[in-house]
Amino acid sequence: xxxxxxxxxxxxxxxxxxxxxxxxxxxxxxxxxxxxxxxxxxxxxxxxxxxxxxxxxxxxxxxxxxxxxxxxxxxxxxxxxxxxxxxxxxxxxxxxxxxxxxxxxxxxxxxxxxxxxxxxxxxxxxxxxxxxxxxxxxxxxxxxxxxxxxxxxxxxxxxxxxxxxxxxxxxxxxxxxxxxxxxxxxxxxxxxxxxxxxxxxxxxxxxxxxxxxxxxxxxxxxxxxxxxxxxxxxxxxxxxxxxxxxxxxxxxxxxxxxxxxxxxxxxxxxxxxxxxxxxxxxxxxxxxxxxxxxxxxxxxxxxxxxxxxxxxxxxxxxxxxxxxxxxx
Numbered sequence: 001x002x003x004x005x006x007x008x009x010x011x012x013x014x015x016x017x018x019x020x021x022x023x024x025x026x027x028x029x030x031x032x033x034x035x036x037x038x039x040x041x042x043x044x045x046x047x048x049x050x051x052x053x054x055x056x057x058x059x060x061x062x063x064x065x066x067x068x069x070x071x072x073x074x075x076x077x078x079x080x081x082x083x084x085x086x087x088x089x090x091x092x093x094x095x096x097x098x099x100x101x102x103x104x105x106x107x108x109x110x111x112x113x114x115x116x117x118x119x120x121x122x123x124x125x126x127x128x129x130x131x132x133x134x135x136x137x138x139x140x141x142x143x144x145x146x147x148x149x150x151x152x153x154x155x156x157x158x159x160x161x162x163x164x165x166x167x168x169x170x171x172x173x174x175x176x177x178x179x180x181x182x183x184x185x186x187x188x189x190x191x192x193x194x195x196x197x198x199x200x201x202x203x204x205x206x207x208x209x210x211x212x213x214x215x216x217x218x219x220x221x222x223x224x225x226x227x228x229x230x231x232x233x234x235x236x237x238x239x240x241x242x243x244x245x246x247x248x249x250x251x252x253x254x255x256x257x258x259x260x261x262x263x264x265x266x267x268x269x270x271x272x273x274x275x276x277x278x279x280x281x282x283x284x285x286x287x288x289x290x291x292x293x294x295x296x297x298x299x300x301x302x303x304x305x306x307x308x309x310x311x312x313x314x315x316x317x318x319x320x321x322x323x324x325x326x327x328x
Contacts, residue, residue: 026051028163093122123263134296140268197244203233221315266290
């Protein structure tokens with residue numbers, strides 16, 4: 001049965017099921033394997049967790065299991081591009097970035113190698129594995145690398161579409177997705193455009209610019225805020241770099257304030273990128289929904305999102321606060 005969960009004054013968002021975004025990556029990779037013989041996949045002993053088994057089974061000659069050797073995986077991937085291959089690496093976000101940052105910087109980014117760094121189990125919704133695995137600084141690390149494209153998708157359909165789209169993009173890409181099952185609410189036939197934000201709801205009182213798992217929470221927040229007579233504009237910023245500055249500036253010119261929402265440290269993430277755009281073009285009040293310069297801890301995804309203020313209720317609170325700052 002179709003569940004009705006978020007209704008706005010202009011558009012209604014619903015979902016039929018919840019699916020993990022990592023499965024969107026796995027299915028997108030499988031489709032790529034069927035239509036592009038240059039696509040190869042590498043995994044660091046987490047084939048099942050990254051949903052890469054079907055690609056492995058269908059294309060054993062194009063799948064490389066490197067074991068728990070993430071740094072070596074990045075070097076191999078960089079080398080494969082020289083022969084015209086399009087390598088997709090797969091492991092947890094912490095191991096895709098923090099453990100191998102030197103290899104990415106020196107072997108991939110510095111020489112603009114066409115490697116697609118695909119990272120699952122990102123953010124605090126990794127859950128029970130705890131702080132050592134819950135990377136909350138990866139977007140900042142990757143967006144600071146010259147030439148690196150950084151993408152953070154919101155649901156299964158968008159992750160699948162993004163996985164397919166980045167194969168045609170020339171240059172290194174960091175694709176970030178997650179472990180938990182979340183609502184599937186975007187179009188299954190969508191065409192993913194790198195660097196192009198998507199306006200989900202049109203509004204005039206406050207802008208909410210969200211990325212990843214916080215996009216659905218922002219739609220839920222908009223539903224609550226509408227009950228208070230607050231007209232909310234919600235933008236899905238799936239590409240952190242290059243950032244769609246136009247959609248942000250056009251929105252805040254109308255609403256005169258903005259809330260950024262992300263499953264990441266407020267230092268170095270989407271919110272800071274938006275702050276840079278505002279400071280250069282249109283200084284206005286901004287509030288951040290993000291972790292506050294802290295590591296995570298063990299717990300269920302729902303418990304952690306509540307504790308660290310990464311949910312609809314926190315977005316509602318920040319929206320009211322930023323509106324009051326605008327009016328003062």
